[in-house]
Amino acid sequence: MKESLGQDRRLTNQRKIILKQLQSVTSHPTADELYDMVRQHMPRISLGTVYRNLEVLSSLGLVRKLENAAGQKRFDGDMSRHHHIRCTHCGKVGDIFGAPDISDIEEKLDTDFVISGHNLEFEGVCPQCQ
Template sequence: MAVQFEKKTRMTPQRRVILDELRRTNNHPAADEIYERVRKRLPKISLGTVYRNLDVLCELGEIQRLELSGAMKHYDGIPKKHYHIRCVCCERVDDAPIAPLNELEDDLYSTTVFEIIGHNLEFTGLCPQCARQRNQQQATG
């Protein structure tokens, strides 16, 4: 997939590595996790550089910043609209396997004076590991 950038924004080596690392994973890492992964390939990169480049990649529409309730910011290498499910225990974030509800935005657009620019839908629950731990604790307690 070719990456389109405005003339003023170069694809720097740091940006390329950050984007590559995000697209290699589907676990929606936080900035500090991305920093640790990128440092393996670029040992001299700083956390500040990672944060700045994550912001640029978000502005360019190459990645998504997930600002989910009750959780630190996570990043998603898939820029297209989709939903997420977050574990309320360990904060794990996965993709929710449902199609975007585009008709919901269309319905709201026709009934409000707001200009609809998007929506967020977050599901919460327990990931399989946290659910197992809770069930084991309940069984022994």
């Protein structure tokens, strides 16, 4: 992994720890939840620092930001091609692997947009909320 990603985009020690913690879980934590995890390794880190670094890591394409219609943000450290399912009751997000690859649909769409990607999210009720 590159140590330098451009001006203000260096992979600092804080960013490395935040990224490592995010990549170690599959729970798609909020920034607050990730802050609690990161504080175990960096007790003096602030919540604002975690928020800012998550935005930088997201803009660099190192983490995926998942935002629901209500504006709640969760983060995913797994950048492999996969989809998500969100519980409509509690907001929990899970991964869906093995779904058919729909990226060829982008090429077949009748639009004058330059398509840069897609986001497919399923909704349902998780086992804990059923």
